[in-house]
Amino acid sequence: MTQSVDTNRRRLLGFMAGAPLLPLAGGLASLGASTAAFAESKATVTSVKFLPMAAPSLSNPAAMATTTIGSAMQLKMSDGTSRQVKLAYHPFFITGDRVPDGKGDTVVAGGYYDIDNQPILDPTAGNRQFFSDCPDGTSLLTVENAQVEGVYGNPVFAVVQFEYTTRNGAEEGMYGQLPSPIAVLTLDQNPETGELSLVKYHNVDTSAVNGLWITCGASLSPWGTHLSSEEYEPDAAAPDDTFKSFCRHLFGDESRGNPYDYGHLPEVTVNPDGSGTLVKHYNMGRISHELIQVMPDERTVLMGDDATNGGLFVLVADKPRDLSSGTLYVGKWTQVSGKGPGAGDISWIRLGHASSDEIKAMIDDGIQAADIMDIRTEDPNDDGFTRIPFSGKVNWVKLKPGMEKAAAFLETHRYAALMGASMGFTKMEGTTVNAADKKAYSAMSYVYKTMTDGSSDIHVEGPVAGAVYEHTLRGGQKDSDGQPIDSEWMSVHMAAPANLIGEDLAEADALGNTAHAERIANPDNIKYSEALRTLFIGEDSGNHVNNFLWAYNVDSGELTRLLSCPAGAESTGLQAVDAINGWTYIMSNFQHPGDWDSPLHDKVRDTLDPYVRANFKDRYGAAVGYITGMPKLS
Numbered sequence: 001m002t003q004s005v006d007t008n009r010r011r012l013l014g015f016m017a018g019a020p021l022l023p024l025a026g027g028l029a030s031l032g033a034s035t036a037a038f039a040e041s042k043a044t045v046t047s048v049k050f051l052p053m054a055a056p057s058l059s060n061p062a063a064m065a066t067t068t069i070g071s072a073m074q075l076k077m078s079d080g081t082s083r084q085v086k087l088a089y090h091p092f093f094i095t096g097d098r099v100p101d102g103k104g105d106t107v108v109a110g111g112y113y114d115i116d117n118q119p120i121l122d123p124t125a126g127n128r129q130f131f132s133d134c135p136d137g138t139s140l141l142t143v144e145n146a147q148v149e150g151v152y153g154n155p156v157f158a159v160v161q162f163e164y165t166t167r168n169g170a171e172e173g174m175y176g177q178l179p180s181p182i183a184v185l186t187l188d189q190n191p192e193t194g195e196l197s198l199v200k201y202h203n204v205d206t207s208a209v210n211g212l213w214i215t216c217g218a219s220l221s222p223w224g225t226h227l228s229s230e231e232y233e234p235d236a237a238a239p240d241d242t243f244k245s246f247c248r249h250l251f252g253d254e255s256r257g258n259p260y261d262y263g264h265l266p267e268v269t270v271n272p273d274g275s276g277t278l279v280k281h282y283n284m285g286r287i288s289h290e291l292i293q294v295m296p297d298e299r300t301v302l303m304g305d306d307a308t309n310g311g312l313f314v315l316v317a318d319k320p321r322d323l324s325s326g327t328l329y330v331g332k333w334t335q336v337s338g339k340g341p342g343a344g345d346i347s348w349i350r351l352g353h354a355s356s357d358e359i360k361a362m363i364d365d366g367i368q369a370a371d372i373m374d375i376r377t378e379d380p381n382d383d384g385f386t387r388i389p390f391s392g393k394v395n396w397v398k399l400k401p402g403m404e405k406a407a408a409f410l411e412t413h414r415y416a417a418l419m420g421a422s423m424g425f426t427k428m429e430g431t432t433v434n435a436a437d438k439k440a441y442s443a444m445s446y447v448y449k450t451m452t453d454g455s456s457d458i459h460v461e462g463p464v465a466g467a468v469y470e471h472t473l474r475g476g477q478k479d480s481d482g483q484p485i486d487s488e489w490m491s492v493h494m495a496a497p498a499n500l501i502g503e504d505l506a507e508a509d510a511l512g513n514t515a516h517a518e519r520i521a522n523p524d525n526i527k528y529s530e531a532l533r534t535l536f537i538g539e540d541s542g543n544h545v546n547n548f549l550w551a552y553n554v555d556s557g558e559l560t561r562l563l564s565c566p567a568g569a570e571s572t573g574l575q576a577v578d579a580i581n582g583w584t585y586i587m588s589n590f591q592h593p594g595d596w597d598s599p600l601h602d603k604v605r606d607t608l609d610p611y612v613r614a615n616f617k618d619r620y621g622a623a624v625g626y627i628t629g630m631p632k633l634s
Contacts, residue, residue: 091625125169137218217291233263342460424456465502538571
């Protein structure tokens with residue numbers, strides 16, 4: 001594997017030496033290289049370095065209220081010279097725009113649809129179609145024998161999912177109340193420049209899986225499919241008003257939905273005509289799926305869990321390139337350091353083996369939470385019950401006889417806690433792999449609450465601003481029953497590199513930041529580029545007035561700010577693609593601009609709000625696009 005990665009890196013660097021770096025994406029970022037630009041030079045690239053930008057300040061409110069890039073990329077050449085590529089941002093669309101559907105008509109970008117694929121209308125906004133201000137997980141990919149009318153260069157596709165919408169026309173909160181849409185974008189790639197342009201927007205039909213619930217981060221599988229997510233699974237033991245509203249908008253009937261249909265792992269396959277088909281895998285644990293990572297063996301899947309009282313999970317699939325059947329494990333943290341975000345050795349508890357069809361059959365047969373376990377929210381004073389942490393609270397549970405498999409795959413959080421897993425992580429978000437070094441990375445958006453209060457195996461100091469943990473990956477591991485784990489890519493240790501730890505401030509700075517602006521704060525989406533030896537980190541911070549996109553070089557440990565999102569927005573949809581037709585792309589959307597937190601934004605809100613409203617549809621829209629850069633000799 002290392003030899004293949006090194007070969008790819010040399011090929012990319014050699015290609016970039018004869019080419020300009022062009023697109024990088026902000027909903028879609030691309031670092032591209034065209035063979036024409038440096039044709040006269042025989043020099044090759046020996047290293048790549050990102051050059052930072054300063055955080056925008058209130059002296060330039062327009063910069064704080066939109067996507068701002070002042071960063072660059074420096075290429076060091078074999079002849080001793082260097083070349084610098086300035087980066088910029090180009091959106092495909094702002095959600096709510098009308099975009100081409102490939103059939104001679106237009107559709108609403110980020111628009112919501114019900115179970116019959118009819119637009120869901122907002123009666124508080126003149127019955128306009130609801131559209132999302134929260135584009136998230138994105139996968140840029142190619143499809144063999146693709147052919148879409150209107151593409152004159154190379155057909156390239158991007159799958160983009162939309163997590164939620166912040167509010168309706170009456171400014172009422174709408175989190176989780178609408179079924180998440182997911183779309184395939186057909187893009188025309190200019191072979192000479194790498195530029196991407198939107199040709200077709202296809203809304204994927206999700207009715208066969210009863211719609212999608214809060215799709216957040218995503219990743220591209222090694223076999224070219226989009227691995228989606230459904231986070232914050234609805235509690236089947238006590239469905240709340242959010243779930244009822246979701247069902248009302250999706251089905252037209254709040255009593256029709258089944259909570260067990262949600263909290264799974266959707267997979268989207270893009271077809272050669274730019275359409276998409278979707279399945280759900282019901283055997284990967286019903287957890288707060290965020291951004292999973294399939295390892296180079298194409299069987300081992302490392303999964304974060306964006307929850308309070310979350311866990312570290314792994315599925316080892318039975319067959320490569322097929323996630324529909326496998327064995328589910330959950331991690332056990334043995335602490336070796338409590339300083340800062342701490343460090344721990346990881347061992348593994350086997351939760352069970354199942355196929356997706358087996359678990360789906362249980363759901364379709366009408367299984368209820370009470371069939372699986374007796375769940376109490378107050379102490380029953382009965383030794384037959386076990387006290388467990390659940391979603392920041394305490395439950396007492398007793399497993400029903402013979403329901404181990406149902407519990408493992410439908411009540412995964414409760415069952416993992418019952419089995420002794422370390423369910424103390426807080427908001428473990430994106431995961432990604434550095435295959436050459438056999439390392440993986442997990443973003444812990446906040447290191448607080450159940451990680452710091454002594455209520456779990458994990459008892460560390462913080463910071464609230466979060467950290468990115470590095471995993472050491474190895475084979476030859478055994479589970480808690482002494483049985484061998486059939487994978488060479490299991491985490492055995494977690495610790496955070498020094499430059500990937502946020503820094504809390506004792507007092508807010510002059511702008512209002514409560515975490516140091518020159519360090520990461522509340523990392524969320526992360527993706528690693530093998531070719532660039534760079535970990536890209538997008539923030540979802542309640543501690544930075546503007547959220548940033550960072551580049552971290554794993555060899556030098558250098559952290560570089562690449563992009564600033566509009567104030568109140570979150571950096572999402574991150575993806576690093578090392579090569580598509582000779583171009584490298586970095587995808588990175590943002591969502592909910594102008595989502596003002598108090599007191600974080602109190603010093604800037606009055607100044608910035610008019611700018612944000614003017615840029616993003618009165619704060620109802622957000623961008624999907626890509627970073628661009630034009631090369632020049634230094």
